[in-house]
Amino acid sequence: MNWTEISILTANEAVEPISHILYEAGISGLVIEDRADFLRVRENRFGEIYELDPDDFPEEGVIIKAYLAKTSNLNEALDEIKENIANLKKFNIDIGENKIGLSDVKEEDWATAWKKYYHPVNVSDRFTIVPTWEDYTPSDNELIIELDPGMAFGTGTHPTTVMCIQALEKTVKKGDTIIDVGTGSGVLSIAAALLGAKEVKALDLDEVAVEAARQNISLNRVAETVTVEKNDLLNGITKQADIIVANILAEVIISFADEAAKAVKKGGFFITSGIIEQKCEEVKAVLQEAGFTIEETIRMEDWAAFIARR
Secondary structure, eight states, X not given: OEEEEEEEEEOGGGHHHHHHHHHHTTOSOEEEEOHHHHHHHHTSTTOSOOOOOGGGSOSSSEEEEEEEEOOTXXXXXXXXXXXXXXXXXXXXXXXXXXXXXXXXXXXXXXXXHGGGGOOOEEOSSSEEEEETTSOOOOOTTOEEEEEOGGGSSOOSOSHHHHHHHHHHHHHOOTTOEEEEETOTTSHHHHHHHHTTOSEEEEEESOHHHHHHHHHHXXXXXXXXXXXXXXXXXXXXXXXXXXXXXXXXXXXXXHHTHHHHHHHEEEEEEEEEEEEEGGGHHHHHHHHHHTTOEEEEEEEETTEEEEXXXX
16 A cells, blocks of 8 residues: 655644644554754663754754555545644644645555654653663663554653653652543553552543553553543543643643542642643633642743642
8 A cells, every 4th residue: 555645844832733633534653753852862861862863853843744545535635634734723723834745655665664763762750661662671660651653642752741741750649540631642641550540541532542542551551550431521520530630732721620620639630731831821820710729830842731739
């Protein structure tokens, strides 16, 4: 089978919603090319693990590359993708240059080419994310999350995800109950389970995400702790948790802050990420109005995350 590579030059803020649009359209793989990610990873304790030139990455913004099978309805799918991306502006989401390019890729090239972007990455004091095909021996007290990007939803190294993992590392205690809202790949649920949580509920409205999370959770052998369900945010959740974590867009966090305050135990935490810097104060105000106290703000590149206590 042959594939069409769709390349989208966009803004950091639009990475998550555009990725969602692409998965909804049925893509079979996704790569995010971000100069900041490349430079940050080169500086970590693994040394210069990428044999790539930083000039291959955009100086401003992010390139999202996705792969669609060349079928009879390809043009229709591409038109829908373009329309849905353009519509993000209605939600005040910056889509940057929104420069879209197309190229043909043979299956044998696509199947291996994207792996050059993905190596073990240390994302916090204790966690390292490792692709399934890499041999890696952890050091003492190091926790490993194995991911296969081919299952969808990226590599777990985007700044918004990294900040959530760091926040979970600071807050999760053995025996805690966790709700992961908008779980995506399930990486945050896996991290919580490895940190000693007793029960983790991973929720996502997207059926593709639910299946990807289940596969990753099984791969990391935490299925006894983590259950994955299709669910719209916290709708229908009646049992309070010690911690709620949500790596979602700022607008979505704002929309269910009051529900989160009801769903987390008194003294518990609401960890929020996916917040572009320009919307940081707006989200902070809504969380405080809902009854949370901001214990810590974590920043990485143009993104922010809050550790809020009820």
